Structures are given as structure tokens and as C-alpha cells.
Amino acid sequence: MATDFWASSHHKRWQVDRATLRQARTDDLHYVGDPELIDFFYIFFANLISKLGKQLQLRQRVIATATVFFLRFYLKNSICETDPYIVIAACCYVAAKAEEAPVHIKNVVAEARSVFSQEPYNMKSFPTDNSKLAEMEFYLVDDLECDLTVFHPYRTLMALCSSSSSSSGVEAGELGVGISAEEGERYWGTGEGRLELGEGALQMAWLIINDTYRSPLPLLHPPHLIAVAAIYLTLIYNSDMRASLALPSSLTAAA
Structure with missing residues (x-):
């Protein structure tokens, strides 16, 4: 996987603007009276991907990679002309391969049939033939132009923050997302000066990032910006943590 976000296909080919998103949903809007209802499709299908x-x-x-693949696929296809359920199964199958955690195609088909047949989906006609999913995998990878590299905000979150009760995070010296080695040493890449959040605050930031995948935000903004926004929202909603991060009196006086 590329280590430099700015040189990756993620940035060069799969960061789009809102006009492109609207254009991608042109056919679907013929069947939806209110354009805002399209947002509910994003939430519905993202939740389904997470469940599967x-x-x-x-x-x-x-799961996040599968969701991004789903969003990318529907930049080139309309929901009304495809079967989102087989697309979801294919996205999970391909994402597992891309993230080096492969799942057997038989397991994907079996679990997809089980999940999709439940309420409120009631998708009883999901194919039992493994070849159908394999065929959809081919179409998916083709529409993705074989660009299976996806950068996520999680790495930046752990590079910028540390938990007072956890040792999880990036190793010392690891570069943050979007920073290339040629650009020299970075303060946040050394493990020093990281923002220390409580376990609850760090978990909240993580969950906020999870929620961004229920929208087109991963297509609109770079992952490190989403991570910083999640940290900011965490401090807004967590007053205790915000108070604990108040500037020392010496710095306040200097300012």
C-alpha cells in the first residue's frame, strides 16, 4: 500500500466534489422526490455493510474499506439500475482481500443470505451460486479501476492522540497519513506531543469517524482532515476533557 496519501490513487482519482456526487445520483433522483432521501440510502446501506x-x-x-468501495462503485452506477445487496457482498469480499484478511466466498454468500433475509431487509432472492458473487467481484474491481488502496482516518487519530489508559496507537517514528518520508521529520510522527485523551474521549472520536462512513464524506475530504474534525467534535461534546486540555498559565500569559 502507498505510504503517501497525496501520491495515491485515493487522492488523485477518488476525491471528488459535491457536483460530482449530484451527477452520480441523477438517475436515482427520478425515483426520489426529495434529494435528501438519498442521504438515508447511504445510512441504510452503510449499516448493512457493517452488519454483514x-x-x-x-x-x-x-468494514470501512468495504464501505468506501461501495461509495466509489456508486459514483459510476445508479442505485436504481443495480442490486445493492450483491454489491454489498462483493464489497465486503473484495475489502477483506485488499486488507489481507480474506474470507472464503462460500462464507460470504452464506452470511449475506442470512443477514439479508432478516427484517427489515427481507431479501429472500439473494443468489446461492458462488459464481454470481465472483462475477460481481469482477465488475466491482473493474469499476474501481483496480484502485484498492484506501486511507482511513483511524491511523491519523492514533498518530495524533494517545489514551491515558491504553498503550494502543502507532509506533514511534511512524508517519501520519498523508505525510511522505521525503518531506522530513514531523512532530506528530515521533510519538511526542500527542494529545492525551481519556479512554472515553478516544472512543468517542473513533465512533465519530465510524459515523462518517454513513455519508459521502470519505469521498469528499482527505482522511486526516476527517480525523482532526472528529477530535474537534470530541472536545466540543466532552467538556471535562476540554477543560483538562486548557493551556498552562505560562502559555496563556505569553499569548
């Missing part, structure tokens, strides 16, 4: 991913015991990063 958990059934397949996929890590959150794999």
Missing part, C-alpha cells in the same frame, strides 16, 4: 462485516468477523478497518 460483523457477521463475517471483519475488523472495523475492513
Whole structure:
């Protein structure tokens, strides 16, 4: 996987503007009276991807990658002319491969049939033939132009923050997302000066990032910007943590 976000296909080909998003939904808007209802489709299908991913015991990063693949696929296709359920299964299958956590195609088909047949989906006609999913995998990878590299905000979150009760995070010297080695040493890449958040605050920031995948934000903004926004929102909603991060009196006087 590329280590420099700015040189990656993620940045060069899959960061779009809102006009492109509107253009991609042109056909779907013929069947939807209110354009805002399209946002509910994003939430509905993202939740379904998450549910299937958990059934397949996929890590959150794999589920996030599958969601991004789904969003990218529907930049080139309309929802009304495709079967989103088989697309979701294919996205989970391909994402597991891309993130080096492969799942057997039989397991994906079996779990997809189980999840999609439940309320409120009631999708009883999901194919049992593995070849159907394999065929959809081919179309998916083709529409993705074989660009399977996806950068996520989680790495930046852990590069910028540390938990007072956890040792998880990036190793010392690891570069943050979007920073190339040629640009020299970076303060946040050394492990020093990281923002220390409580376990609850760090978990809140993580959950905020999870929620961004229920919208087109991963297509609109670079992942490190989403991570910084999640940290900011965490401090807004967590007054205790915000108070604990108040500037020392010496710095306040200097300002």
C-alpha cells in the first residue's frame, strides 16, 4: 500500500466534489422526490455493510474499506439500475482481500443470505451460486479501476492522540497519513506531543469517524482532515476533557 496519501490513487482519482456526487445520483433522483432521501440510502446501506462485516468477523478497518468501495462503485452506477445487496457482498469480499484478511466466498454468500433475509431487509432472492458473487467481484474491481488502496482516518487519530489508559496507537517514528518520508521529520510522527485523551474521549472520536462512513464524506475530504474534525467534535461534546486540555498559565500569559 502507498505510504503517501497525496501520491495515491485515493487522492488523485477518488476525491471528488459535491457536483460530482449530484451527477452520480441523477438517475436515482427520478425515483426520489426529495434529494435528501438519498442521504438515508447511504445510512441504510452503510449499516448493512457493517452488519454483514460483523457477521463475517471483519475488523472495523475492513468494514470501512468495504464501505468506501461501495461509495466509489456508486459514483459510476445508479442505485436504481443495480442490486445493492450483491454489491454489498462483493464489497465486503473484495475489502477483506485488499486488507489481507480474506474470507472464503462460500462464507460470504452464506452470511449475506442470512443477514439479508432478516427484517427489515427481507431479501429472500439473494443468489446461492458462488459464481454470481465472483462475477460481481469482477465488475466491482473493474469499476474501481483496480484502485484498492484506501486511507482511513483511524491511523491519523492514533498518530495524533494517545489514551491515558491504553498503550494502543502507532509506533514511534511512524508517519501520519498523508505525510511522505521525503518531506522530513514531523512532530506528530515521533510519538511526542500527542494529545492525551481519556479512554472515553478516544472512543468517542473513533465512533465519530465510524459515523462518517454513513455519508459521502470519505469521498469528499482527505482522511486526516476527517480525523482532526472528529477530535474537534470530541472536545466540543466532552467538556471535562476540554477543560483538562486548557493551556498552562505560562502559555496563556505569553499569548
